[in-house]
Amino acid sequence: MVMTKEKSILRVVGISGSLRRESFNRKALQTAKKIALEMGVDVDEIDLKELNIPMYDGDIESNGFPDAVQRLRNKVESADMLIIATPEYNHSISGALKNAIDWLSTGKNILDGKTAAIFGASNGLFGTMRAQAHLRQILNALNVIIAPQPQLFIRSAKEAFALDGSLSDQKLFLQMQKLIKKTIELTVLIKENKQ
Amino acid sequence: MVMTKEKSILRVVGISGSLRRESFNRKALQTAKKIALEMGVDVDEIDLKELNIPMYDGDIESNGFPDAVQRLRNKVESADMLIIATPEYNHSISGALKNAIDWLSTGKNILDGKTAAIFGASNGLFGTMRAQAHLRQILNALNVIIAPQPQLFIRSAKEAFALDGSLSDQKLFLQMQKLIKKTIELTVLIKENKQ
Numbered sequence: 322m323v324m325t326k327e328k329s330i331l332r333v334v335g336i337s338g339s340l341r342r343e344s345f346n347r348k349a350l351q352t353a354k355k356i357a358l359e360m361g362v363d364v365d366e367i368d369l370k371e372l373n374i375p376m377y378d379g380d381i382e383s384n385g386f387p388d389a390v391q392r393l394r395n396k397v398e399s400a401d402m403l404i405i406a407t408p409e410y411n412h413s414i415s416g417a418l419k420n421a422i423d424w425l426s427t428g429k430n431i432l433d434g435k436t437a438a439i440f441g442a443s444n445g446l447f448g449t450m451r452a453q454a455h456l457r458q459i460l461n462a463l464n465v466i467i468a469p470q471p472q473l474f475i476r477s478a479k480e481a482f483a484l485d486g487s488l489s490d491q492k493l494f495l496q497m498q499k500l501i502k503k504t505i506e507l508t509v510l511i512k513e514n515k516q
Numbered sequence: 517m518v519m520t521k522e523k524s525i526l527r528v529v530g531i532s533g534s535l536r537r538e539s540f541n542r543k544a545l546q547t548a549k550k551i552a553l554e555m556g557v558d559v560d561e562i563d564l565k566e567l568n569i570p571m572y573d574g575d576i577e578s579n580g581f582p583d584a585v586q587r588l589r590n591k592v593e594s595a596d597m598l599i600i601a602t603p604e605y606n607h608s609i610s611g612a613l614k615n616a617i618d619w620l621s622t623g624k625n626i627l628d629g630k631t632a633a634i635f636g637a638s639n640g641l642f643g644t645m646r647a648q649a650h651l652r653q654i655l656n657a658l659n660v661i662i663a664p665q666p667q668l669f670i671r672s673a674k675e676a677f678a679l680d681g682s683l684s685d686q687k688l689f690l691q692m693q694k695l696i697k698k699t700i701e702l703t704v705l706i707k708e709n710k711q
Contacts, residue, residue, distance in 0.1 A: 379536035416615025
């Protein structure tokens with residue numbers, strides 16, 4: 322990968338759509354952070370469980386953004402790129418992730434023009450394929466740029482992770498490396514073009 | 517419509533996916549309740565704003581359902597049919613509605629085999645068309661039976677409602693009547709078949 326001056330100041334945030342502490346999506350996000358760090362990019366993780374933002378409600382918004390929402394918006398606003406690990410609940414993304422996206426989009430769309438690497442892990446055979454399809458449609462609505470390929474579906478998650486929580490399935494690990502690399506390159510390209 | 521003995525004991529719950537007090541979806545739900553009542557069916561409204569259920573989190577679930585979640589599950593479990601008014605946020609349903617559905621589905625799927633009438637209102641030209649497409653996919657995953665037609669998209673909502681909050685657009689009102697009637701008939705048919 323060609324390193325650029327811009328890349329060294331790339332700002333990236335990481336979000337897991339699953340709140341559970343031991344979730345495979347949190348674990349997958351940790352592996353993605355390590356991969357990005359090896360490429361010289363530090364990822365600032367936003368923990369939706371800790372942030373504990375309220376459900377989107379126009380009545381709340383009309384009184385101004387709650388503190389937790391404002392913190393979320395500030396963190397994402399300063400980023401060029403997002404890494405999103407999504408679980409699949411009932412063929413779509415989690416309410417927690419959707420709610421966070423809706424708070425980011427309302428008023429000024431904070432996500433406009435940013436890039437995202439998305440992936441997901443599940444114990445099923447399809448590895449969040451349907452949730453990711455919904456997530457792409459949702460992020461498309463907000464002008465978030467997602468590379469069409471590669472796509473990463475961490476299926477049979479119980480077998481894909483080692484005891485230390487790292488993504489040990491080598492095929493999936495290499496796919497994740499490609500996805501992160503591709504998205505960083507895309508982000509650098511867009512960032513350079515803006516400057 | 518043919519009235520049946522079963523219909524008199526039909527249990528229906530109504531949910532708005534928008535929390536805002538003055539939302540068009542809350543208003544549309546009130547009109548749907550009146551229409552159902554005229555057909556002899558009382559609708560028990562579940563207010564997600566008042567219920568204030570937490571974000572789905574496997575760590576919380578492993579300690580048992582929170583009180584608000586248990587109340588939600590009990591109300592829906594005793595129902596034969598749901599009426600769901602969905603807003604469209606970023607081409608999909610609200611985080612609040614998705615979160616409620618996820619809490620209803622986890623462990624024992626409370627929604628299994630129930631029927632639903634779904635509709636939505638927005639100020640745009642498509643009247644929640646994309647959110648309803650996602651909602652159908654999500655509810656299909658849970659074996660919720662939704663009639664393929666009629667579908668109801670309350671577009672340009674500002675013009676569709678009267679000052680008293682009722683759905684005053686006559687074409688849309690008649691479509692809502694058809695939708696509620698069709699879904700009640702379907703529910704009666706399914707309920708009779710179960711007995």
